Amino acid sequence: QQQVKQSPQSLIVQKGGISIINCAYENTAFDYFPWYQQFPGKGPALLIAIRPDVSEKKEGRFTISFNKSAKQFSLHIMDSQPGDSATYFCAARNSNYQLIWGAGTKLIIKP
Amino acid sequence: DAGVIQSPRHEVTEMGQEVTLRCKPISGHDYLFWYRQTMMRGLELLIYFNNNVPIDDSGMPEDRFSAKMPNASFSTLKIQPSEPRDSAVYFCASSSDPNTEAFFGQGTRLTVV
Numbered sequence: 001q002q003q004v005k006q007s008p009q010s011l012i013v014q015k016g017g018i019s020i021i022n023c024a025y026e027n028t029a030f031d032y033f034p035w036y037q038q039f040p041g042k043g044p045a046l047l048i049a050i051r052p053d054v055s056e057k058k059e060g061r062f063t064i065s066f067n068k069s070a071k072q073f074s075l076h077i078m079d080s081q082p083g084d085s086a087t088y089f090c091a092a093r094n095s096n097y098q099l100i101w102g103a104g105t106k107l108i109i110k111p
Numbered sequence: 112d113a114g115v116i117q118s119p120r121h122e123v124t125e126m127g128q129e130v131t132l133r134c135k136p137i138s139g140h141d142y143l144f145w146y147r148q149t150m151m152r153g154l155e156l157l158i159y160f161n162n163n164v165p166i167d168d169s170g171m172p173e174d175r176f177s178a179k180m181p182n183a184s185f186s187t188l189k190i191q192p193s194e195p196r197d198s199a200v201y202f203c204a205s206s207s208d209p210n211t212e213a214f215f216g217q218g219t220r221l222t223v224v
Contacts, residue, residue, distance in 0.1 A: 032210070043115075043202050043215025044154070089154065096167065097209030101154040 002027060004092050006102025014110050019077040021105045023090035026071065030092035034099070035064065035075050038087045047088070048075070080109045115216035117203050123222045129191040132219045134203030135184055144213060145178055145188050146202040154202075160186065193223045 005024045013019045023033075034049035050057045050064040050073065057064045063076040077084055090102040116135040124130050136143045144159040158168040163180045171178070175194070180186040190197055200220050204213040 034212070041217070043204070043218050045215065046212040049212075093209075098156060098159070098167065099213070101156075103153045 002094065002100050004090060004100050004102045006090050006105060008105060009103065010106040010108070012108045012110060013080045015080060015082060017080050017109075019080045019084065019107055019109070020074055021088050021090070021107070022072065022074045023092075023102050024070075024072045025092050025100075027092070027094060027100075028071070029095045030100070031095075032093040033064070033066065033073050034091050034093075035062075036089045036091065038089065038104075044089055077107075080107075082109045082111050085109045115203055115205050115214050117201075117216035117219050119219060120217065121220045121222075123224065124193055126194055126223055127192045128223075129189065130193045130197075130221060130223075132188040132201050132203075132221070134186045134188070134216060136186070136203070136205030137214055138184065140205035140207050140214075141183075142206045142209060142213075143180060143186050144204040144206075145186070146204065146215075147199045148202060148218070149199045157188070190221075193221075195223045198222050 007022050035047045036044035037047045038044040048059050048062050048064055050066050052068050055066050061078045066073045085108050088105045091099040093099055118133045141162050145157040147155045147157055155170055157170045158178045159166055160180045176190055178188045200218045202215050202218045204215040206213040
């Protein structure tokens, strides 16, 4: 019940296209859902986050869609750019304030 | 602030040797986390501290692993004795409270041969 399932494992998108990464969870006590971006040789960095009382959050080209009833959330990257090529992790915070991480999605944006 | 600082960036050691990884959190951050990242298992939380006190070490894989935080600006993760399966990237992260963003260091890539 502590798991966060992330898909796909890898994704190739043409420049200018929309990248979509999905995550699903079981634990209804999760109260905070961040997405982290990781470039090779670097640590993960917070990209955008959402709380379960809203259904969507947008920051520039990045949008989180949150479906509380389905226990799913997704990251959409509009107008994807080669600089967006990275590994993306979804996560969920449990009642002990620990982040439970998805397995990651390696995103490649083709020029 | 320079961010979370980890050292060394790379460590290669022989099986059976002791390895010590170091972390300096962002000044003023009360929470410090140690993670391990591998291809097979992804990101795993090993242990976290609040105000220098270990709160949850349930992620520490074995007794060979130990972590300390002697003061607010320094933490160590020690593996003794090290084994090849410990090869991974170890990240330290810190945050000002559990409701805010965790900032990660650049990681230590450990290779045990």
